[in-house]
Amino acid sequence: MNQSRNGTAPLKATDLSRTASTSDIIFDALRDAIIRGEIGEGETIRQESIARMFNVSRIPVREALKRLEAQGLVTSVRFKGVVVSALSPAEIREIFAFRALLESDVIAGAVPAMRPQSLQEARQYMEAFDREEDPAKWGELNWHFHMALYRDAGRPYFLEVIRTANDRVERYVRAQLELTGSRGRARTEHEAIFNACAKGDGEQAAALTRAHILDAGESLIEFLTNDDNARKRDE
Amino acid sequence: MNQSRNGTAPLKATDLSRTASTSDIIFDALRDAIIRGEIGEGETIRQESIARMFNVSRIPVREALKRLEAQGLVTSVRFKGVVVSALSPAEIREIFAFRALLESDVIAGAVPAMRPQSLQEARQYMEAFDREEDPAKWGELNWHFHMALYRDAGRPYFLEVIRTANDRVERYVRAQLELTGSRGRARTEHEAIFNACAKGDGEQAAALTRAHILDAGESLIEFLTNDDNARKRDE
DNA sequence: TTATGCTTTATTGGATCCAATATACAATAT
C-alpha cells in the first residue's frame, strides 16, 4: 500500500533517508556554538573532546569540521587542529557591505510578491524582538524578522548565501546587542523597513535595509575597535 | 637557525602543516571533475570507486564529499550516496542574477584601485581566450580574465563567494561555449569591459559586466531548454 | 501476469586501531 507508481520513491513509515546523521547533528551543534559565541574566536576545537561530548567516535566529528571549514567558520591546519576563524575589522566591514548589497536587492524583489502572511509573520517577529528580555534570543528573532521579509523573493540561493554570510558575523552582532543600547535603533529601523514593505514600496525598503545593515556594521566596528569593549567582552 | 623570536612559528625545511592532505587532493579533483562536466549531473559518486582511483581508504573520500556538499556541488542522501547536483533553469537564472549583482559591484570598486599590472594580466588572458583553440580551456581563461579585473577591489570574501557561484554553473557555460558560437559575443563583450576599465570608468565597466553576465545567462537558459541541444550534449 | 514477502548483495555510516606529526618537557652542552 505504500507503493507508488508515479516514479517517486515509496515512503516508508520510518523514513531513515531523511533523518539526520551523527555528523549532521554535530555540525549543527558546533555551528550553533560558534555563531552564538560559546566557542570564542581563536579557540581550537579538539576532535576527541567533541566526540566525548556526543559519545561517538572522531569520524563524524571530523566530517562536521570539514563542513564548517568549507563554510569558513573554522580554519584547519594539518596535524594541528581547527580553530574558530577570527575576523579582522576589514573583513567584518566587507561582509556587512556584502550583506547590504544582497539583502537590499532581495527585499526589493520580495516586496512586489509579498504575501500578507509573510508580512504578518515579520510583524510578529519584530514585536517579539521588541519584547524579548533575554539577549541570547535577540539574534534569532532578528534573523527571522528579516527572513520573513525576504522569503517571497523566491530566491533560495540568495538566501542561502546571505545566511552563511550572517553566520560569520552573528557572534559579533550578538555581543554588540548585549553590551550596548543598539537594540533601540534596530527597533526603529525595523519598523521603518516593515512599513515600507507594508506600503508596497520596494525601493524604499531596499534603501532602508541597506542603511540598516551598513549602519550596524559601522557601529559594530567602532564597538570592536574600542579596547574597553574588548575587555568587557572577556568577562 | 630556523628559530624565530617574533612570535611566528618556525619554518622548517619541510613544512608539512601547509601541504595538502589526501582529503584536500580528492576534494580538488572531484570539484574539478564536476565543474568540467566530467561527472554529469545526476550521476552518483561511489565512495569506493573514488577511493580505488586514489589508492586510499574511503575516509578521506567521505570528508571530501562532505565539503563538496557544503558548497552545494553535490547533494547527499543518507545511506544511498551523493549525486552531482542538477540545476533547474530557474536556479540557473537565479545564480546568473546573483553573479551579475556581485560582479558588477566588485568591478566598480576595483576600477579606481586598478593597478596597471592587473590590467595587463587581464589583457593577456583576454587574448589567450581569443586565440585558444581547445574549448576545454576556455572556461579557465574566461575566469582568469574576470578575476584579474576584480582582484584590486580588495574584497576577498566577495571573490570567494563569486567563485563558488561560478563553480555551480561553470559546466553549463562550458557546454554552451563548446557547442554554440557564443564565444564570439563573449570576445567583443570582454573587450568592451576591458576598455572601460582601462579608461577608468567604473560605472561603465559595472554596467557592461552586468549585461555580459545576464545575457550569457539568458542565452544559456535558452540553449538548455532546447531539446536538440540536450541531445547533442549527451553524445 | 502481478503483487507480496524473503533473501542476498552493494553501499553507506560509524568504531576501533595504527601511523605520522606537532608540542611540551627534560637533559645536555656552550
Place this chain on the structure above:
DNA sequence: ATATTGTATATTGGATCCAATAAAGCATAA
C-alpha cells in the same frame, strides 16, 4: 643563562573492520 638535542605525550590523518540500510533478485501466491 641560553640554546640545542633528545624523549615523551597529545593530537591529527588514515586504514581496517563492523553494523545499519537500501536496492536487487527470487520465490511464492493470488
